[in-house]
Amino acid sequence: xxxxxxxxxxxxxxxxxxxxxxxxxxxxxxxxxxxxxxxxxxxxxxxxxxxxxxxxxxxxxxxxxxxxxxxxxxxxxxxxxxxxxxxxxxx
Amino acid sequence: xxxxxxxxxxxxxxxxxxxxxxxxxxxxxxxxxxxxxxxxxxxxxxxxxxxxxxxxxxxxxxxxxxxxxxxxxxxxxxxxxxxxxxxxxxxxxxxxxxxxxxxxxxxxxxxxxxxxxxxxxxxxxxxxxxxxxxxxxxxxxxxxxxxxxxxxxxxxxxxxxxxxxxxxxxxxxxxxxxxxxxxxxxxxxxxxxxxxxxxxxxxxxxxxxxxxxxxxxxxxxxxxxxxxxxxxxxxxxxxxxxxxxxxxxxxxxxxxxxxxxxxxxxxxxxxxxxxxxxxxxxxxxxxxxxxxxxxxxxxxxxxxxxxxxxxxxxxxxxxxxxxxxxxxxxxxxxxxxxxxxxxxxxxxxxxxxxxxxxxxxxxxxxxxxxxxxxxxxxxxxxxxxxxxxxxxxxxxxxxxxxx
Numbered sequence: 256x257x258x259x260x261x262x263x264x265x266x267x268x269x270x271x272x273x274x275x276x277x278x279x280x281x282x283x284x285x286x287x288x289x290x291x292x293x294x295x296x297x298x299x300x301x302x303x304x305x306x307x308x309x310x311x312x313x314x315x316x317x318x319x320x321x322x323x324x325x326x327x328x329x330x331x332x333x334x335x336x337x338x339x340x341x342x343x344x345x346x
Numbered sequence: 347x348x349x350x351x352x353x354x355x356x357x358x359x360x361x362x363x364x365x366x367x368x369x370x371x372x373x374x375x376x377x378x379x380x381x382x383x384x385x386x387x388x389x390x391x392x393x394x395x396x397x398x399x400x401x402x403x404x405x406x407x408x409x410x411x412x413x414x415x416x417x418x419x420x421x422x423x424x425x426x427x428x429x430x431x432x433x434x435x436x437x438x439x440x441x442x443x444x445x446x447x448x449x450x451x452x453x454x455x456x457x458x459x460x461x462x463x464x465x466x467x468x469x470x471x472x473x474x475x476x477x478x479x480x481x482x483x484x485x486x487x488x489x490x491x492x493x494x495x496x497x498x499x500x501x502x503x504x505x506x507x508x509x510x511x512x513x514x515x516x517x518x519x520x521x522x523x524x525x526x527x528x529x530x531x532x533x534x535x536x537x538x539x540x541x542x543x544x545x546x547x548x549x550x551x552x553x554x555x556x557x558x559x560x561x562x563x564x565x566x567x568x569x570x571x572x573x574x575x576x577x578x579x580x581x582x583x584x585x586x587x588x589x590x591x592x593x594x595x596x597x598x599x600x601x602x603x604x605x606x607x608x609x610x611x612x613x614x615x616x617x618x619x620x621x622x623x624x625x626x627x628x629x630x631x632x633x634x635x636x637x638x639x640x641x642x643x644x645x646x647x648x649x650x651x652x653x654x655x656x657x658x659x660x661x662x663x664x665x666x667x668x669x670x671x672x673x674x675x676x677x678x679x680x681x682x683x684x685x686x687x688x689x690x691x692x693x694x695x696x697x698x699x700x701x702x703x704x705x706x707x708x709x710x711x712x713x714x715x716x717x718x719x720x721x722x723x724x725x726x727x728x729x730x731x732x733x734x735x736x737x738x739x740x741x742x743x744x745x746x747x748x749x
Contacts, residue, residue, distance in 0.1 A: 256642050257634075270644050274633040276588070295734040299586035299677050303575035305637045328589070329637050 257331055263318045275311030277301045278323040305329060356522055357529035362536045362561050366394045368716055369554055369563035371541050371577060373397025374406040375517070375702065376694060377569035378524035378535075379709025380716070385531035387710070388717035393533045396556060398540035402521030405571050408671035409702040410594050410616060410628040412607055414451045414512030416471050416478050417744040421727040422680060423474040428724055429707025430511060436706055442523030444515045445621055451512030451607040452481070452490060454656075456501040460612055463743055464507045471509075479508045490606055492659045499655050501613050514607060514618050514626075520705060544581045550689035551581070567692040567716050572637065572672030574695035581688055585695070586677050586733050590631040591670035592699055593641035593649070597663045599623035604657075611743070613652035625663065627653055631673060631699065641670040673698050678738040679745040683712060684721045684729040692716055693730070700745055 257269040283289050283297055302308070308328050314320050325334040368384060370377045373395045384390045397403075413433055415426035437444045455464045464480065471478035483495045486506045495503035529535055536558070543555040544566065553562040570577050572589045600623050609616035614630040629649035632641045646668055654661055676682055676696035681704070683694050694712045697704055711722035721729055732738055 256644055268644075269634075269642060276635075291734045291736075295586075296584075299733045300584045301586065301588060302579075302584065303588050303635060303674075304579070305573070305576045305589075308635055310635065326634070328635050331636065331638060 259312060259333060261314045261317060261320060262322050263320050264314060267317060271314060271316040273313040273315045275313050275321065278309045278311045356526040357535050360534045360536060362394055362534065362539060362558055365562035367392040367564045368567060369561060370395045370567045370569055371554065372569035372571065373401045373535060373537065374404050374569065374571060375402060375521055375705040376708045378521055378528060379705050380567060380569055380712045381528040381533045382524045383709050383713035384716060385528060385533055387713060390717055391532035394561065395533060395535050396539045396541055397537045400537050401525055401535060402518065405671040405673065405701060406517055406521050408594065408669055409517060410626050411514045411517050411702055412451065412616060412618065413515060413703040414509050415476050416467060416507060416509045417741055418467050418470055419739050419741065420474060421739050422741050422744065423471065423476050425707055425711065425724045426704060427476050428710065429704050432706035432710060433515065440523035440527050442519055442526065444519045444523060446513065446515040448511050448513040449606050450508055450510045451609065452486065452506040452508055454503050454608065454610040455505045456503060456610065456612040461504050464505060467744060468507050477509055477511050481506050481508050490608060492603060492657055493608060494656060494658050501655065512607060516621065517702060541577060546581065546688055551691045565690050565692060565716050567694065567712065569694050571695065571697065571701065572674045574674050574693065581691055583686055583688065587674045587696055588635055589637055589672050589674050591636050591638060591641040592631045592673045593629045593645055593668060593670045595627050595646065595665050595668040597625040598666050600625065600663065608656065610652060610656065613655065615649045615652040617653060624666065625660065631675065637672055639670050639672055679741045680739040681728050682730055683725040684715060686730065698745065
């Protein structure tokens with residue numbers, strides 16, 4: 256069981272969260288201009304590193320915030336993502 | 347009756363040579379089967395299998411050994427049924443007792459949706475020449491008397507699909523049989539040899555760089571399961587794969603109590619009793635990416651609660667060992683087999699939670715693909731191109747493991 260820090264609720268058990276996969280996959284700015292290969296890249300291709308991974312989690316059984324963490328895929332160590340919202344940013 | 351003579355070694359332990367026609371990266375079941383069929387079916391014997399650890403120490407040693415071919419779509423039914431037919435002659439082919447036991451595989455239905463989906467799959471299987479039957483709840487109880495199908499459970503059993511030709515085999519023997527067979531045909535099985543990079547020139551792979559030096563290769567064939575993305579990244583490729591832990595466990599040894607395989611997609615458990623007597627149970631995957639070869643306890647907890655609801659008779663059984671393997675899951679729960687944008691670099695990955703059953707068929711079609719440079723007809727629909735064309739082969743329903 257991993258202990259994951261929700262930016263709003265604080266550290267909670269992994270079972271309260273849903274996994275969201277790789278972070279930072281931006282929706283294409285001009286979707287109609289994309290080739291099939293580019294669509295395949297956006298929809299299906301993902302990094303899958305053995306090491307640090309920038310990823311999304313969803314606190315589905317809590318405050319329902321989406322946020323990003325950096326997590327090591329071998330040690331499961333979790334580091335804070337500097338770009339993810341902090342508690343003080345929630346009104 | 348005299349005891350059989352057991353040889354000291356089943357295969358040589360060679361140092362790698364500087365060059366091979368084909369280098370297979372990964373010495374698990376699929377890699378070993380590929381090497382065997384390259385030599386046996388195609389006469390290509392200047393082949394090395396490079397394994398960073400020891401042979402068959404990854405997912406081949408960690409799976410739950412379930413074998414079946416009752417997949418939904420034509421493409422999947424064709425390749426898994428080809429594999430099952432090979433299983434049926436494999437002990438004789440390899441002259442090695444694989445303890446292949448066609449004891450029947452039940453896939454339980456717990457809801458009206460499951461029932462419809464199960465009946466649909468039975469019909470699809472029959473049309474594809476795959477043996478399949480639909481059992482109602484009474485028939486399920488007669489087929490597997492210790493299964494609790496009653497109306498008082500949280501997830502009552504409303505019926506099940508049954509593939510009588512499905513079953514289990516002894517995973518170690520499968521690896522050893524293929525390894526011995528490939529070695530005897532001249533293939534070098536090189537252990538303790540990690541591939542750290544690729545030499546690519548003019549868009550073509552020329553060699554692999556390894557912990558034991560540079561090895562030139564005409565063709566490089568990846569067969570690295572959960573670590574395929576890591577290798578592909580070293581060749582500059584990004585793949586539609588995510589690596590997850592898949593957990594399993596065994597109980598203490600019991601007298602014979604369960605003579606079939608029982609799988610439940612809805613409550614996330616699959617159970618069989620190995621020849622030795624232990625119950626072998628598999629779980630769903632851990633949802634997050636990981637290469638840790640260990641999973642979270644709550645996944646096992648959920649798996650055990652499902653197992654105990656289905657089999658109240660197991661409620662005093664002790665768990666002896668739990669473990670995890672790293673499975674590479676593709677977006678449509680189907681494998682990826684064939685060529686890559688790098689000439690001479692082949693891929694066979696994405697078998698996810700169901701690779702063991704496919705071992706012979708996977709090796710067969712991959713060897714043909716390597717030998718001819720174009721996909722084997724059974725492998726063709728499983729190429730990387732399907733993620734661009736959109737012709738996905740969605741087998742999340744038949745995969746039977748939650749992911």
